[in-house]
Amino acid sequence: xxxxxxxxxxxxxxxxxxxxxxxxxxxxxxxxxxxxxxxxxxxxxxxxxxxxxxxxxxxxxxxxxxxxxxxxxxxxxxxxxxxxxxxxxxxxxxxxxxxxxxxxxxxxxxxxxxxxxxxxxxxxxxxxxxxxxxxxxxxxxxxxxxxxxxxxxxxxxxxxxxxxxxxxxxxxxxxxxxxxxxxxxxxxxxxxxxxxxxxxxxxxxxxxxxxxxxxxxxxxxxxxxxxxxxxxxxxxxxxxxxxxxxxxxxxxxxxxxxxxxxxxxxxxxxxxxxxxxxxxxxxxxxxxxxxxxxxxxxxxxxxxxxxxxxxxxxxxxxxxxxxxxxxxxxxxxxxxxxxxxxxxxxxxxxxxxxxxxxxxxxxxxxxxxxxxxxxxxxxxxxxxxxxxxxxxxxxxxxxxxxxxxxxxxxxxxxxxxxxxxxxxxxxxxxxxxxxxxxxxxxxxxxxxxxxxxxxxxxxxxxxxxxxxxxxxxxxxxxxxxxxxxxxxxxxxxxxxxxxxxxxxxxxxxxxxxxxxxxxxxxxxxxxxxxxxxxxxxxxxxxxxxxxxxxxxxxxxxxxxxxxxxxxxxxxxxxxxxxxxxxxxxxxxxxxxxxxxxxxxxxx
Numbered sequence: 001x002x003x004x005x006x007x008x009x010x011x012x013x014x015x016x017x018x019x020x021x022x023x024x025x026x027x028x029x030x031x032x033x034x035x036x037x038x039x040x041x042x043x044x045x046x047x048x049x050x051x052x053x054x055x056x057x058x059x060x061x062x063x064x065x066x067x068x069x070x071x072x073x074x075x076x077x078x079x080x081x082x083x084x085x086x087x088x089x090x091x092x093x094x095x096x097x098x099x100x101x102x103x104x105x106x107x108x109x110x111x112x113x114x115x116x117x118x119x120x121x122x123x124x125x126x127x128x129x130x131x132x133x134x135x136x137x138x139x140x141x142x143x144x145x146x147x148x149x150x151x152x153x154x155x156x157x158x159x160x161x162x163x164x165x166x167x168x169x170x171x172x173x174x175x176x177x178x179x180x181x182x183x184x185x186x187x188x189x190x191x192x193x194x195x196x197x198x199x200x201x202x203x204x205x206x207x208x209x210x211x212x213x214x215x216x217x218x219x220x221x222x223x224x225x226x227x228x229x230x231x232x233x234x235x236x237x238x239x240x241x242x243x244x245x246x247x248x249x250x251x252x253x254x255x256x257x258x259x260x261x262x263x264x265x266x267x268x269x270x271x272x273x274x275x276x277x278x279x280x281x282x283x284x285x286x287x288x289x290x291x292x293x294x295x296x297x298x299x300x301x302x303x304x305x306x307x308x309x310x311x312x313x314x315x316x317x318x319x320x321x322x323x324x325x326x327x328x329x330x331x332x333x334x335x336x337x338x339x340x341x342x343x344x345x346x347x348x349x350x351x352x353x354x355x356x357x358x359x360x361x362x363x364x365x366x367x368x369x370x371x372x373x374x375x376x377x378x379x380x381x382x383x384x385x386x387x388x389x390x391x392x393x394x395x396x397x398x399x400x401x402x403x404x405x406x407x408x409x410x411x412x413x414x415x416x417x418x419x420x421x422x423x424x425x426x427x428x429x430x431x432x433x434x435x436x437x438x439x440x441x442x443x444x445x446x447x448x449x450x451x452x453x454x455x456x457x458x459x460x461x462x463x464x465x466x467x468x469x470x471x472x473x474x475x476x477x478x479x480x481x482x483x484x485x486x487x488x489x490x491x492x493x494x495x496x497x498x499x500x501x502x503x504x505x506x507x508x509x510x511x512x513x514x515x516x517x518x519x520x521x522x523x524x525x526x527x528x529x530x531x532x533x534x535x536x537x538x539x540x541x542x543x544x545x546x547x548x549x550x551x552x553x554x555x556x557x558x559x560x561x562x563x564x565x566x567x568x569x570x571x572x573x574x575x576x577x578x579x580x581x582x583x584x585x586x587x588x589x590x591x592x593x594x595x596x597x598x599x600x601x602x603x
Contacts, residue, residue: 029059030059030060031056031057031058031059031162031163031164031601031602032056032057032059032163032164032165032166033054033055033056033057033161033163033164033165033166034055034056034057034130034166034167035053035054035055035166035167035168035169036052036053036054036055036157036165036167036168036169037052037053037054037168037169037170038050038051038052038053038156038157038168038169038170038171039051039052039170039171039172039173040152040154040156040170040171040172040173040220041173041174042143042152042172042173042174042175042222042227043175043227044175044226044227044228045227045228045229046140046143046227046228046229046230046231047138047139047140048138048139048140048142048143048152049136049137049138050136050137050138050139051134051135051136052068052133052134052135052136053132053133053134054066054132054133054134054135055130055132056130056131056132056133056163056602057129057130058126058129058130058131058602059129060129061125061126061127061129062125063120063125063126063602063603064098064120064121064122064124064125064126064602064603065097065098065118065119065120065121065126065131065133065602065603066119066120066131066133066600066601066602066603067116067117067118067119067600067601067602067603068116068117068119068135068598068599068600069106069114069115069116069117069158069160069598069599069600070085070087070114070115070116070117070137070598071085071112071113071114071155071158071598072084072085072086072087072105072113072114072115073085073107073111073112073113073114074111074112074113075111075112075237076232076234079237080236080237081234081235081236081237082111082234082235082236082237083141083232083233083234084141084232084233084234084235085139085140085141085142085233086139086140086141086233087115087137087138087139088137088138088140089136089137089138090103090117090135090136090137091135091136091137092117092119092133092134092135092136093133093134094119094131094132094133094134095132096128096130096131096132097120097124097126097131097132097133098119098120098121098124099119099133100119100120100121101117101118101119101120102117102118103115103116103117103118104116104118110237111237114598117135118603119133119135120603140233141232141233142154143227143229143230143231143232144230144231144232145230145231146221148224149179149221149222149224150221150222150223150224150226150227150230151219151220151221151222151230152172152218152219152220152222153217153218153219153220154217154218154219154220155215155216155217155598156168156170156205156215156216156217156218157210157215157216157599158215158598158599158600159187159188159213159214159215159599160213160215160598160599160600161212161213161214161215161599161600161601162212162213162599162600162601162602163212163600163601163602164210164211164212165210165214165215166208166209166210167206167207167208168185168194168205168206168207168208168210168216169204169205169206170183170203170204170205170206170216170218171202171203171204171205172202172203172218172220173201173202174201174220174222174226174227175222175226175227176222176223176226177198177201177202177222177223178198178201178202178203178220178221178222179198179221179222179223180198180203180220180221181196181197181198181203181204181205181218181219181220181221182196182218182219182220183195183196183205183206183207183216183217183218183219184216184217184218185207185210185214185215185216185217186210186214186215187213187214188213188215190214194206194207194216195207196218203218203220205218213599215599254464254465257464257465257468258464258467258468258471261468261471261472261475262471264471264472264475265471265472265474265475265478268475268476268478268479269475269478271427271479271483272426272427272478272479272481272482272483273293273294273483274293274294274483274484274488274489274492275291275292275293275294275483275484275485275486275489276291276292276293276294276296276486276489276490276493277289277290277291277292277486277489277490278290278291278292281302282296282300282301282302282490282493282497283301283302283304283490283493283494283497284490285309285487285490285491286490287486287487289486291486294484294489298496301493301496301497301500302497303497303498303500303501303504304494304497304498304500304501305498305501305511306498307498307521307522307525308491308494308495308497308498309491309494310491310494310495311334311372311373311375311376311524312327312330312331312334312524312525312527312528313327313330313331313334313375313376313410313414313528314414314417314418315491315494315495315498315525315528316330316528317414317415317417317418318418318423318424318484318488318491318492318495319492319495319496319499320481325411325579326527326528326530326575327410327411327414327528328379328406328407328410328411328578329527329571329574329575329577329578330524330525330527330528331375331376331379331410331524332363332392332574332578333520333523333524333527333571333574334372334373334376334524335371335372335376335379335380336363336520336552336554336555337517337520337521337523337524337552337554338370338371338372338376339366339367339370339554340365340366340367340368340369340370340371340376340380341363341364341365341366341368341380341554342363342364342366342554342555342556343361343362343363343364343392343554343555343556344361344362344364344555344556344557345359345360345361345362345555345556345557345558345563346359346360346362346557347359347558348360352394353393353394355573355576355577355580356393356573356574356576356577357563357564357570357573358563359393359557359558359563359564360391360392360393360394361391361392361393361557361574361577362389362390362391362392363383363389363390363392364388364389365380365384365387365388365389368380368381368384375410375413375414375417378409378410378413379406379409379410382402382405382406382409382410383402383403383406385402387402390402390403392574392577392578393573393577394577394580403578407578418488419482421487421488422485422487422488423484423485423487423488423491424482424483424484424485424488425482425483425485426479426480426482426483427479427482427483498525499525499529499531502522502525502526502529502531502534502535503529503531503534505538506538507538507539507541507542507545510538510542514547516548517548517549517552517553518539518542518548519535519536519539519542519543519548519552520552520553520554522535523535523536523570523571526571527571527572527574527575532569532570532571532572532575533569533571533572535571536561536564536569536570536571537569539561540561543561
């Protein structure tokens with residue numbers, strides 16, 4: 001992955017993590033709430049003051065505190081409206097633990113949201129395994145009016161606790177007293193009643209023995225006219241597109257980011273078009289010729305009948321395609337043809353060695369000083385490392401590691417040569433780079449704003465933003481690939497012209513000196529171009545006609561052309577063996593009714 005793209009991905013991940021998109025922590029199995037006392041004070045203006053006192057027993061010794069979830073939005077029964085609750089004036093205290101707290105907003109789907117209080121200090125743990133907490137806050141929107149009677153129908157504890165609750169005690173006070181109270185306990189939907197009574201004008205409810213994810217809901221009525229604003233705050237249920245808040249601004253920002261990224265890509269592609277020598281035949285290196293942008297159709301490049309002025313491995317790199325991956329197999333044959341090594345083949349189990357024609361080949365070091373190029377010489381030294389031989393087909397583990405290391409070094413070295421020789425360069429960093437940076441900035445900005453303001457509605461923008469990331473990635477890939485300089489383009493023309501020749505030549509049309517082993521001379525190129533099997537078939541006809549040797553001088557073993565027949569040509573099977581060896585060598589009314597809810601646990 002390009003370094004710049006990697007840094008962008010890391011930044012995005014960091015931003016998303018910072019926005020609190022990770023899942024909240026859960027209580028340890030065995031946590032218990034020994035007592036849960038909740039006092040509600042209904043005010044004349046319809047607000048409700050809440051004080052919760054929680055005696056929490058932790059199952060483990062490594063816990064830092066508790067968290068408490070308070071519902072702020074939920075569906076209004078089976079209607080197409082949602083109820084909103086405003087939680088304000090939050091305060092926390094504790095006589096025996098840290099009362100520091102942070103708040104974060106969470107959601108489930110489009111219609112349920114809650115504020116989570118995370119209480120405690122990450123640098124401190126609860127020493128004695130038990131702590132008391134006092135949480136106070138004010139709720140706006142908790143009351144509703146039924147047949148003219150104000151009512152607090154409220155899920156007091158919430159059904160989302162990860163801890164069992166031994167005892168719950170709830171009191172409700174109101175300006176003109178309370179007229180009735182009902183109490184329900186158990187999992188969501190339970191109609192099991194709990195103790196509820198009116199005492200001295202206050203409602204008192206009590207429940208015991210609640211398991212995890214069980215809670216207590218109360219329904220308390222007060223005299224008509226005793227409080228104002230006893231109506232819920234309702235809002236139409238959110239839809240996905242409504243949550244996305246599509247508008248002129250959001251659409252303009254998204255489209256603008258797409259346009260910026262597209263301009264960046266087009267600019268980067270334009271800046272990295274190949275250059276060539278103007279006014280000369282493709283394939284001719286003429287430094288005195290003017291430099292022009294390459295606009296020549298590849299199909300018009302003339303056929304070349306002789307090997308290019310670069311060795312096969314470098315030719316494959318210049319082509320910018322899968323040819324570069326065949327550098328090791330091509331270089332092995334180059335070394336063999338130069339007399340630096342020989343290849344010995346012995347018959348083996350045909351099933352096990354099917355891809356190599358039932359043969360196992362071994363390269364034997366001869367005169368490594370005869371390597372045809374510096375990179376080939378280094379490859380030979382890395383390949384043998386003082387050993388006289390190396391198995392090419394299905395080598396043992398240690399030899400496979402040596403093979404993989406040598407091939408990796410070869411590929412790395414060869415990939416750098418075109419730039420070192422001035423055959424390739426990179427362009428478009430300034431102008432297109434600025435556009436890339438702007439597009440990336442706006443992409444991050446839209447992501448941050450979307451998740452902060454829209455939360456789940458931000459998913460509507462993910463499609464376009466993923467497209468922006470892909471376009472920027474493509475722009476980075478274009479610059480990473482770079483462009484061919486005029487000399488690099490001319491050499492590439494030679495390579496492409498020679499590729500066309502080997503891809504179309506027939507035995508009867510080949511022209512070469514009598515006795516020349518044209519098979520061995522051109523085989524590295526045939527491997528590079530992926531036409532090794534075709535080339536072997538052509539040369540087999542030549543061998544049968546007596547125009548070339550029956551077997552290359554660097555090969556020993558069963559008859560060459562009949563042993564490496566159709567489907568397992570020497571070159572193709574060697575490429576396959578190199579790939580296999582290098583890969584093997586590399587080291588998831590009811591309880592819960594009414595308003596409110598939530599839950600909690602420890603962390």
